Amino acid sequence: MIKYVILIPSFNDWECLNLLIPKIDQALKNTNENVDVLIVNDGSTKKNNLVFKKIAHLKKIEVLNLKNNVKAQIAIATGLNFLKKEKFQGGIIVMDADGQDDPEYLIDIFKESKKNPERTITINRTKRDDELPFKILYQMYLFLSFLLTFKYLKFGVYSYLHSSSLDKILSTNDIHLAYAASLAKHFKNKNVIFAPRKKRILGESQNNYKSLTHYALKIISVFRNQVLINSIVLVFISFLLSKLITSSALFLFILLALLFFNVIIFLLAYQINKSHLVNDTLKNIENIENLRNELL
Numbered sequence: 001m002i003k004y005v006i007l008i009p010s011f012n013d014w015e016c017l018n019l020l021i022p023k024i025d026q027a028l029k030n031t032n033e034n035v036d037v038l039i040v041n042d043g044s045t046k047k048n049n050l051v052f053k054k055i056a057h058l059k060k061i062e063v064l065n066l067k068n069n070v071k072a073q074i075a076i077a078t079g080l081n082f083l084k085k086e087k088f089q090g091g092i093i094v095m096d097a098d099g100q101d102d103p104e105y106l107i108d109i110f111k112e113s114k115k116n117p118e119r120t121i122t123i124n125r126t127k128r129d130d131e132l133p134f135k136i137l138y139q140m141y142l143f144l145s146f147l148l149t150f151k152y153l154k155f156g157v158y159s160y161l162h163s164s165s166l167d168k169i170l171s172t173n174d175i176h177l178a179y180a181a182s183l184a185k186h187f188k189n190k191n192v193i194f195a196p197r198k199k200r201i202l203g204e205s206q207n208n209y210k211s212l213t214h215y216a217l218k219i220i221s222v223f224r225n226q227v228l229i230n231s232i233v234l235v236f237i238s239f240l241l242s243k244l245i246t247s248s249a250l251f252l253f254i255l256l257a258l259l260f261f262n263v264i265i266f267l268l269a270y271q272i273n274k275s276h277l278v279n280d281t282l283k284n285i286e287n288i289e290n291l292r293n294e295l296l
Helices: 015-029 071-085 102-114 132-149 163-169 177-188 209-221 224-244 247-274
Strands: 003-010 034-041 061-066 091-094 121-128 154-164 192-195 285-290
Touching: 003 015, 003 071, 003 132, 003 192, 015 034, 015 102, 015 132, 061 071, 071 091, 071 154, 071 163, 071 192, 091 102, 102 121, 102 154, 132 224, 154 163, 163 177, 163 285, 177 209, 192 224, 209 224, 209 247, 209 285, 224 247
Parallel strands: 003 034, 003 091, 034 061, 121 192
Antiparallel strands: 061 285, 091 154, 121 154
16 A cells, blocks of 8 residues: 655645645545645744544644745745655655645545656646736747747646655756756656646635746746756847847747746746755754644
8 A cells, every 4th residue: 555645835824724634634534545745834923722522534643843944845845755764665746735735636646656656747727717817928938938949838736756766856956946847857757637626715816926937937947957958949039030020020029028037937947956955954843743642
């Protein structure tokens, strides 16, 4: 039997977790899976107020408390490094704390993972419950990222990764930029489960257009070398087109736009790689709390 741990990065999302963890537990009611939960508390400023009434199926619930807030991607990397240090053997399921990753699809993940336990699984989004302006910008991002990276990234952090893959995904700092993009880069052969992305389980999202744009740039920066190559090709094509239509304006615009874009994503990667927060993420761990016995 495969042992599973559900890794959930969280910053001040205790109220969401109070609803999400029981939903996860309920999703396991008709299974005999061995499942733990590891919540990575990303330096939350709000007090831990987890108050589950009854947990019947989860074996263990732990909170890995970080000293400093490092944002979700580095928090995920910290959780994975912790599991590696603890020599965890089994399947790791990463999901968000806000409830947008539907726990009902855990059953599909269990079934799919048993076919080939070491094969990575992504949960690709079939639809999103977002406002129209966001949907338009999201489609523009998907097109731009595909044009520059040849990757069509329709999945987020909701995914399955076997412990045997930890060395590979932690071998570079790509995961500190964007966990999902790191999966796409390091694991070419993946199984896919399709699922809708639900609305936030409680409250308002902590993200805004600025933070989402920054995250999109970090995703693309994981593929910065490929972006640079594709940019050179696009500049060459635009140069040929400018000769055909006898206009240099198109060529100059594309040249400057791609130059600026490449500078941005390489600077982002450089900033993350040089940050003291990623040199040894385990040093940012304050302690670990075992909540399972406390909550029974």
